[in-house]
Amino acid sequence: MSEPQQSVxxxxxxxxxxxxxxMALSANGFKVWESETAQQGLMETASRRPDLIILDLGLPDRDGVDVIRELRLWCEIPILVLSVCTEEMQKVAxxxxxxxxxxxxxxGVPELHARIRAVLRRRARRDGHEENEGGIFEFGDVQVxxxxxxxxxxxxxxHLTPIEYHILTLLVANVGLVLTHRFILQKVWGPDYVERPHYLRVFMAGLRRKIEENSSNPKHLMTETGIGYRLVR
Amino acid sequence: MFESSWAGDRVGDHLACRVEDSLKLMKNPQYAILTAIKDELLVIALIGMTTVLLLPLHTHLLMINILMVYLILVFLVALKLHGRASILASFLSIAIYFYFFVPPHSSFEIIELQYLLTLALMLLIAMITTHLASGLRNQVVIAENRERCIRSLYELAEELTGIASPNQIIHPCRRFVSDNFDAHGVLIFPDETGKLSGEANWLNLVNLPWAQRILDENMGTLPDFRTCLMEGSLYIPLQGSEKNQGIMVLTLKQTDGVLSGEQESLLRMSVTFMGLVLERLAYAARERKALLEIDSERLRNALLASLSHDLRTPIAAMAGMADAMQWSFPPLPQTHQTMLGGIRDQIHLILSDVDKLLDMARLHQDIVTLHKEWQVLEEVVGSALKTSGDVLRGYIIDVTMGSDIPLLEMDATMVERVFRNLLENVARHTPVGSRIELAAHVAEQGVVVHVMDNGPGIPQGQEEAIFSKFVHGKTIAGTGGVGLGLSIVRAVVRAHGGSIRAENRKEGGAKFEIIFPLGKPPTVICDTEVNL
Structure with missing residues (x-):
């Protein structure tokens, strides 16, 4: 590998x-530092400056959401959250x-790698490392x-409405990653609409009808029930 | 709620005692007359004694000074005794003064016209004094009464503000009524449905239908007490700001329910206050109950969450390791790969059953708080199709969902599980390659969703039984499951105010029909397409 080894x-x-x-991460060429507790993890993060943090939400010593808030106070390192809980509220938080x-x-391992790739790609794009593909983005048979x-x-x-187009570009910019209802509502409609997720649902339904082959069984504009939406290539 | 009664205590009530005493005396006519004219006798005695004292001195004293002594006497009598006695004192002292002290002595004869003027002036002064003094005395009595009322109201307020349970209101109220009214009092409280009821022995003292009428009809402002009178008792509502908190039945022993103005205003103030206190207690009780419910719900949820965590974590680790082995390098031989695939599939089955058991535990305990939002049905169905992806591999899935279906208010996670369980159920009971149809349309009774297959159908007579817990049908692949899927489906649909039933199609296969009630969906302002 010519690139420097990425660390987690x-x-x-x-x-x-x-x-x-x-095991799965090392097999894919990552350097992994393991921590058992939130406290240890925070210390590792501070000293190792990794490219990615993978954080379990159900840690014994601290609430996972708290840990994220603390990390965000002083670092921008991408965080991928693991949750055993089926409770959506915690993930949204x-x-x-x-x-x-x-x-x-x-x-599964493929899921884990796909998620890590998406997270790291967004970070790279944000830092200007990755070229945009001539302003044209493709998924399935759709070209944006x-x-x-x-x-x-x-x-x-x-033909999309301005709002539909706005939603689509947001999803494209974060391809592979979940965007919460709140996030999209705030970006597209503004802060007054964050408590009105039905707006987003109605527009997503419209967008699916125009873009998906079968809007009832979408392949790209995926719903994360109770959380938000994700564009899958 | 609580029910209780109390009766005004007569013992120790000084007002009542006074009346009781006079009642006893009334039975002996001699005593009665004596009592009635006791003040007049006192006046006669006083004036007599003064005259006896003054007679030997009158040669030494000026006439005007003697006159002054009598006027002072009249003034004192007017100040301390009632009106009739002071008028008697005025006339009597003037008569005696003229008889004994105005020459000619021991005669009413008036020899000088001047004395006649003195007589008139003296009478006038005596009358004015009497009038002023009795006015003053009335003021004092009124002020004292008012002070007593305020003090007892204050004491009542002080006692009632500290109480924590409705039963504690009874004792202070009993004392208050016996201190201020000569009455028996009973408090009746309504139960949760707003009906006054009770079995206690005091109930035969009370006209319950009338009390109920007063309770139901008098909201907002206190009625005129005369309209609350029934069989000599006053039925007074204890009003809260929201609803009436109870009825006080006041049986006045003396006056057939007629109260003095002062008593009435005191009663108004006190019942208003009692109503507010009862309302505060009702609010506090409701709040306590709600807090308790929240606490126990939180506890049960925490228990189930930790159970879910503890069960899912090792299963997740197993699934993960099986997966990691499959992707390990160098690759495992094909037979091992197949076995690992089998292990992984079985692990996912266990997981789905664990989830169902936990779902059922939640639904069964009624602790599911639905996070209802306005949902697009197509989206919920779509994510159910996605999450049951592996199970449905090899099946033909046909979704017909009109774009005219309104937004439905539902908990998307739970309804997604409804469709997932239904689809899994179909996959379990039909051979791979079967056709599964999902169709929805709007009808009068709501949004009707059909989940249909062309498999072997439901065994005759089992259309209802399949929704019971732990009931298995004959499965195709022998993949059993815990038999909870459909009972969860029904529980969730019902929690949304909907219904579900199953039947066999004429053309063969099973058909599930779910009806979700239509709500009043919020409007969504759409923008228009522009050529981008």
């Missing part, structure tokens, strides 16, 4: 899960506190031309 601080109290995540994405246990503000599907132009 893994904060997880369950030994078996820590072991297999570390973690994302709103500044986590980049989440995985619900049990998750960011420069000319044109969307087409299978070569035929698709």
């Amino acid at each position: 601080v893994l904060i997880e109290d369950e030994k078996m899960i820590r072991r297999y995540v570390a 973690a994302l709103d506190a500044g986590a980049d994405d989440y995985l619900t246990k049990p998750f 031309d960011m420069v000319h503000r044109r969307v087409s599907r299978g070569g035929t132009p698709v």
Whole structure:
């Protein structure tokens, strides 16, 4: 590998899960620093300055959401959250506190790698390391031309409303990552609308009808129930 | 609620005692007359004694000084005794003065016209004095009464503000009534449905239907007490700001329910206050109950959450390690890969059953708080299809969902589980390659969703039984499951005010019909398409 090795601080109290995540990460060329507690994890992060933090929300010593808030006070390192809990509220809280994405246990190795890639790619793009593909973004048979503000599907132009287009560009800019309802509502409609997720749902339904082959069984504009939306390539 | 009664205590009530005494005396006519004219007798005695004292001195004293002594006497009598006695004192002292001290002595004869003027002036002064003094005395009596009322109201307020339970209101109220009214009092409280009830022995003293009428009809402002009178008792509502908190039945022993103006205003103030105190207690009780419920819900949720965590964590670790082995390098031989795949699938089955058990535990305990939001049904169905992806591999899925379906108020996570369980159920009971149809349309009774397959259908007569807990049908692949899927489905649909039933299709296969009630969806302002 010509690139310098990327590093991860893994904060997880369950030994078996820590072991297999570390195994999967090392197999993919990451340098992994393991921590058992939030306190240890914070110290590792401060001293190692990793490229990514993987944080379990159910740590014994501290509330995971608190840990994220504290990390965000002094670092911008991407955070991927692991949660065993099916409770969506906690994940939303973690994302709103500044986590980049989440995985619900049990998750497969391919899922883990896809998520890590998406998180790191967004970070790279934000830092200006990755080139944008000539302003044209493609997923499935859909093409989004960011420069000319044109969307087409299978070569035929698709007419979007300004709001639909705005939502789509947000999803494109964060491809592969979940965006919470709150985040999208705030970006597209403004802070007065954050308590009106039905607006987003209605517009997403419209967007799906225009972009997806089968709007009832979408392949790209995915719903994360109770959390938000994710664009999958 | 609570029910209780109390009766005005007569013992120790000085007002009552006074009346009681006079009642006893009334039975003996001699005593009665003596009591009635006791003040007049006192006046006669006083004036007699003064005259006896003054007679030997009158040669030494000026006439005007003697006159002054009598005027002072009249003034004192007017100040201390009632009106009739002071008038008697005026006339009597003037008569005696003229008889004994104005020459000619021991005669009413007036020899000088001047004395006649003196007589008139003296009478005038005596009358004015009497009038002023009795006015003063009335003021004092009124002020004293008022002070007593205020003091007892204050004491009542002090006692009632500190109380924590409705039963504690009874004793202070009993004392208050016996201190201020000569009455028996009973407090009746309504139960949760607003009905006055009780079995205690005091109930036969009370006209319950009338009390109920007063309770129901008098909201907002206190009624005229005369309209609350029934069989010699006053039925007074204890009003709170929201609803009436109870009825006080006041049986006055003397006056057939007629109160003096002062008593009435005191009664008004006190019942208003009692009503407010009762309302405060009702609020406090409600709040305590709510807090208790929140606490116990939190506890049960925490218990289930930690159970869920403890069960899911090792399963997740197993699944993860099986997965990691599958992707390990160098790759495992094909047979091992297949076995690992099998392990992983079984782990996911266990996990889904654990989830169902926990869901059922939550639903069963009624502790599911639905996070209802206005949802697009298509989206909920779509994410159910996504999450049950692996199970549905190899099935033909056909979704027909009109764009005219309104927003439905539902907990998306729970309803997603409804569809996931239904789809899993279909996959379990039909061979791979079967066709699963999902269709929704708007009808009068709500949004109707059909989940249909072309499999073997539901065994005859089992259409209802399949929704019971722990009931298994005959499965295709022998993949059992805990038999909770459909009972969770029904519980969730019902929690949303909907209904679900199952039947066999004429053309073969099973059909589930869910009806979600239509709500009043909020409006969404849409923008228009522009050529981007």
